[in-house]
Amino acid sequence: MGTDKKSEPLNRVDGRAKVTGKAKYFAEFEVPGLTYCVMVTSTITRGTIATINTKNAERAPGVLAVYTHLNMPAVPGWADQPNSNAKLPSGGEKYRMLGSNKILFNGQPIALVVANTLERAQYAASLVTTTYNKTEHQTDLLKNTQKAAMPGRFGDYTRGEQKEAYKTAPVTIAADYTIPVEVHNPMELAGILAIWEGEDQLKVYAKTQGVKATQRTLAGAFKIPEKNVQVYSEFVGGGFGMGLRTWPQEVAVVAAARQLKKPVKLVMTRQQMFSLVGHRPYTIQHISMGADKDGQLQGIYHEATAETASYDDFTEGTVAMTRFMYACPNVTTKYRIVPLDRGVPIWMRGPGEATGAFALESAIDEMAYKVNMDPLDFRVKNFAETDPEKNKPFSSNNLKEAYQLGSEKIGWNKRNREPRSMKDGEWLVGYGMSTGVFGAHRGESACRAQLNADGTLILQSATSDIGPGTSTAMVQIAHEVTGLPINKIRFELGDAALPPSGSQGGSATVSSVGSAVFDTCTALKALLSEAGLAFEDGTVKPVVGKTATMQQVLATQNKTFFEVTKSSKGGAEQDKYSMYSFSIHFAEVRVHPHTGVVRVKRVVTVADSGRIVSPKTAASQMIGGVTGGIGMALTEEAIIDHRFGRFVNNNLGDYHVPVSADVPHIETIFIDKPDPYSNPMGSKGMGEIALIGFSAAVANAVYHATGKRIRELPITPDKILSA
Amino acid sequence: MKQFSYVRVTSPDAAIAAVSKDKSATFLAGGTNLVDLMKSGVTGPERLVDINRLPLTKIEETKTGLRIGALVKNTTVAEHPLIIKHFPLLSLALKAGASPQLRNMATVGGNMMQRTRCHYFYDTAMPCNKRAPGSGCGAIGGFNRMHAIFGASDKCIAVHPSDMCVALTALDAVVTVKGPKGERKIPFGDFHRLPGDTPEVDNTLQRGELITAVDIPFNEVAGYAHYLKVRDRASYAFALVSVGAALSLKDNNIADVRLAMGGVAHKPWRLKEAEAFLKGKKATIENFQEAARIVMAPAKSQGSNEFKLTLAPNTIVEALKLAAANGNI
């Protein structure tokens, strides 16, 4: 590995279990005496609960308990933490579910009903009645920009001239870009199943992107040792970021289970998932840009303003890409957050960068047209050979090759660059492109290997698989190090008791856990070698000059397996180089001039993400990311009626994720060259870059097709018609 | 969800009796709309009268047209050879609606009776005159991008969401209903109603009445038909605006024409004035545009649906163009 050798495309090792229903998700576990929890949520946005009447609910058949702020069992770890965010820009009171009668956002849980069947819990929940004292609420970012504050993270940045250099450049553009609230909407609903097996022994089945993180949160919340908290999450039906936190309602269910001394399961409704498990924040951005007449960038100013909750600061790297993407001498970025009476956002696939890239890569296109250059040539001209922000070389950067490959595949140079110049019948035809980028992170991760006497290899790590095919990639890495056949290797994850790993987020799993698998398998080789054994021809054989087989060696050592556990993390190279994954997206669209309908007709997407460890699941990542990008570009928007502070389309019928008919054939191309420094495999992450930038490729293609610049997502027919 | 009792009936009379004598009872057909409404607390019948076993599942040829039983599934109608031959517009409209899974469950009667998709109607925490008369209309002054541009009242601006009904109104269908007082026939255009002061009443069906069949008279417009549905994604979304157009063309002369729209009013919106204008004229863009102008005269926007004032006439023109150009598809 770490070489140019290409990996073979493997089918998902757990594919069969998933399609046959053998794979079990958290909500599917049956435990004796299971009870069901249903949440009642607030219908006002800000104020206090005046009265809450739970009598009828408590008397309803099968009901075990109804918890409100009046009788909620304490969460000991919460009591320790400060009660206000006074030091944070959000500045408000901390949100403690059922901790007081205060309402901080619409859809906030105000009661938990636990019953012996789900239907009974649902019915009883409908009997809880509440009166409120309403106060004025603020949910509209556009009306609250005066509250914009600089958060602790992502401070202002300037390179070159302090004074906005773009203003004096020969060619300038300035524009505002808006993205709406987007919601992760994984297929699987969120929730938790909590079982107390003793006063301080907790077991949960969770929907989480990090079993260790959930373990830490719950141990902290209930002040019990981490090892007393068992967390299982072997299969996760999609996360996209919403599972990177153990949410207050999940902690509350664990508290309820403890008091009731019964296992309790909560499965949230789709509606509740719009308010209670985060979202991509509504963000407005301003970009000003200056270039000389030949298209050399002289200055970029990029300012982003995003919503957060009144009770918590949420921040993300929205303007990060602008700082280093192009060789531009003068760059200023600013990032602000505005506290609103809303549920807190959380990272969503391509967090921050997907939002920022929409603005930056749209603006780059605008500037290219303004200086009368091909947008691709413009990008090549302003290509940054080294990272201008960190002043470090890139560990690897094959963007130019990616531009080349992608443009050939889509037929970029065969198009007529003139806007509104190409047609297919009535439909206007357009081509657009964009770049995506995300840090190639590597965290610390551990793995245990167990080589059994029968020649099967079991690998274990407390990581997750929210869909990308973690086990498949890990089996592939182990296969490449040991030469053992795929069907002799099993990877186990989703159990917090396994050797520790980080959460599955930030496209770092293959890099982090994969490195641990790599190092552990390498250590296993050394262990075998000490015993006079070696992996050979897909099995374990005595080395030359030795005769004892593995079984014999194990017998003499009185063991049934060899075992090794190793922890792995990046070294000094992580500081020496600037490490990023890159993607280039090309989209061909059709726009109907009279109905405003936009269809993505063809997509070519190129990933420069180091060596591709698992080609098939990597291609799936790109296809999935582009599909999310189509949603971001054309269909997805969670709408709030600010008069009520309430979502109006919080269901999958009205919040439009792209369906099959929206998604054309997506051609994925991999540069597939090892990064010399990223990790032993030479791989870099790809989950985020698959989506980052794609929305700009579509918006740019729409401009090329129509001559209309749509700077507010999603690009629905009404926006085309009124542009 | 509220508890309810369930009874399965096998004759229309038993069904009618069960519902007319019990105010809290309601018919259950495919359940694709009713069950959703029950789950969201919009409606809470105490008794479901399952009518799926009633012998109303045939498509038959009569002397004057086709008769479709009220319990024929949407998929069956859409794919039936007689329907495709005589009323391609109906098949196209059905296929533009919902998803295959839903169409496999949904029935003709249930489709006609489906309730509006207005967001405020579905959310019991919001005001809505249709769900809770007198509570106000959340959509007026709110998020009303999907709402009506024709025939709205100051009580309700919702639209009827059905695609099938757009075709049926264009095709002059007649609804047969049976109730405690016997059978009656309702021209399709009179089945649904405008909201007026009583938006809680969607249509003219009386309590206890059962839809038994829909008759469509034979016509000359099967040759050139198109159903154009403009929506926010390529499939599985309700119409922003839809237009059903069917023409009889002789040497590019419009001998006969049927036009109706969806997504614009509290009922499927038949465009009779435009039809009258087009009849006898040439099938030209200019004439299509003039027809669209006639349609749009009374249109009124509610705010976020302003774009429909452009989209609706454009879609009429496009649908007519495609119908005239495509021939029978």
Ligand SMILES: Cc1cc2nc3c(=O)[nH]c(=O)nc-3n(C[C@H](O)[C@H](O)[C@H](O)COP(=O)(O)OP(=O)(O)OC[C@H]3O[C@@H](n4cnc5c(N)ncnc54)[C@H](O)[C@@H]3O)c2cc1C
């Ligand atoms: C996600 C989603 C997307 C959809 N998209 C579309 C779309 O794009 N276009 C579209 O047109 N539709 C769409 N639909 C709606 C779908 O067409 C309707 O739900 C369906 O047609 C209802 O038929 P049903 O038989 O299931 O009715 P049910 O849900 O069983 O009943 C609906 C109502 O009709 C009454 N009823 C049923 N049969 C009779 C009868 N014979 N006589 C008197 N009353 C009766 C019932 O009492 C009930 O009040 C969608 C639905 C969903 C859930």
Ligand code: SF4
């Ligand atoms: S438009 Fe009609 S259905 Fe919608 S909120 Fe108003 S009254 Fe209710």
